[in-house]
Amino acid sequence: MADGQTAPLTPAAIRALRLENPKARARDFAHMHGLTEAALVAAHVGHGTTAIDATPDRLFPLIRDLGDVMALTRNESCVHERRGVYSDYRSGPHAAMVLDPEIDLRIFPSHWKHAFAVMEPGEDGPRRSLQIFDAAGDAVHKVHLKPQSHADAFDALTAALGLSDQSQTLALSPRAATEGPKPNPARTDDLRREWDAMTDTHQFNTLTRRLKMNRLGAYQLAGSPRAERIDTGSVTQALHAAADGKIPLMIFVGNAGCIQIHGGPIEKVVPMGPWINVMDPRFNLHLRTDHIAEVWRVWKPTRTGDANSIEAFDKDGGLILQIFGYRKEKPPTAWNAFVKSLATLEGVSA
Template sequence: MTQKPSAADIRQAKIDNAKMRDRDLATKLGISEAELVAAHVGSRDGETITRINPHPDQLMPLVSKLGEVMALTRNISAVHERVGTYGEYRSGPHAAMVLGHEIDLRIFPKHWVHGFAIDQVTENGTRRTLQIFDAAGDAVHKIFMRENSNHDAWVEVVAELTLDDQSEGVETVEATPVEPAKQNPAKRDILLEEWGKMTDTHQFMRLTSKLGMNRLGAYREVAGEKWVRPLAISAVETLINKVSEAGQRTILFVGNPGNIQIHWGRLDNIKNMGPWVNVLDERFDLHLRNDHVAEVYAVEKPTKRGPAISLECFDARGMTIMQIFGMRDPKNDNDDLAQWHQLIADLPDLNVEEVSA
């Protein structure tokens, strides 16, 4: 087993690779991002890094004092950045929520294990962030102060969250592998029957769990039936561009095991750069590694308000990269999402891509 670099070695590597993103440098060093940050705990060279209480019950009620900030949640294939103010927080032992039109989170507290407040003087001014990591040292959620944030509240918030332990370094565990698709052919008919009886999208995960499946496994099990249509890989980029052209509002989910971040609204300014498909709007950015997409499905789930139709994409391991639903026009009570449904219907099927390949 290769020995990990010492805290001093990590700090020197950071100096030697000053322009490299933390995530990329951590990968280069063979450590987690949390270990990279923890090696810098303390004050030195215009930077102060403080260990903080990472639990959302302590963190979220205080973060609202910071005013307008940028919330960032990512997985290995997508980054979701949303500008706004943290609003109502609802605690729960297994799942918690931040509710708001701009910053909307579904939190799984057991994964909020390590927390840091980072205060840096850079050539572009002061940069302040709160960063949360899971037990493996992977980023769960980050909060970035902006120019118009309440910087007067920063010291108070950090002081209230500061832990007694301010030692260098952090202990991490092996990351839990992504669960591959779980199918159960013996329960396929029951899945189809119960699927048609759903009245709320949240019933889906309970249904699949009861039948010994997971999300991707269920989609594969009934692919080609009424509820699930396999799509070409190109459908993801196509939909993002078509949504922009049509001015269609969306509900867009990006998450990791510890947090899901939700965007409500339009996707206007689309820029493709190499493998990245980017949405670069005034208060929302999405960065998607399109080359990581291995499976794409159009999925319909019955609800009391009508069908909830989504595009959902997965990587080669079976990890959910992103989900996109149509959003009703808040100014139009009669919006039946017909435009959204047509955008999904027009997407290329998987076999179209196979034939043209």
């Protein structure tokens, strides 16, 4: 071991430290002690925690049997929590989906590397959860059981998916750096022409890949009215406007392995320090507004009408969240009008 380096904490040492500080959030505790969150969870294998198969095709049919639960997907800046049932899982080798009216997920199986069934003591009895992590040990998705959930189905899932290797340590890969904006100015005219010809928002990712750009790089080149920078406070403004005006939204929050979507109205928006929170009975959102470095108003044409979004990015160019109007029942007229009313950073409205 090189001079100045300390030995990594053993699983027993991690458990002892956790007993001294049981109320800290797992993510915060892990950061405090220089651990990945996956390493913290793995240290408790055999102590209420079981390592299980992380393959989505094996997990999701059994997660459905848990009944009403809370789904949690997050990135460094935003946490998305949704109550519901995992009732409609659709497999795919590169992308899978859950399409329940409440639990709406896009799943990228290559990032689902380590999974655990966790049972830990709580004030009102055992707290049960499923926790999935990527190759670097960062959380991809979590499922938290509620009092109404089926504890017997949790036990059955744990038994069915338990791994033969119940190690308390993990072999983890270095965390991939966030890709910053990647424009390709030589293809600006192609970008604008193909953007204007889109008939579905899902065509955007294919378009940018073909033109060797990424999302933020394309926004920098697209020009008005396709993409315009707006004030970083616009996200908070949008949440308040939606709650006050009863404007239904689609709110997308994700990471490399999972995107979670809320579709419908929001009611209670609560600021708390740097956080802006949605605190509804079956949907919670927790957003660090001080992590927002830039926000874009984005317009995309579709065969069913304009899709207008507000999209927030962090200082490294990572996507924090996207907000669209909810389109399933009727055109999002009120949302579109609100988005178009926002001033650009140059002080000019669209």
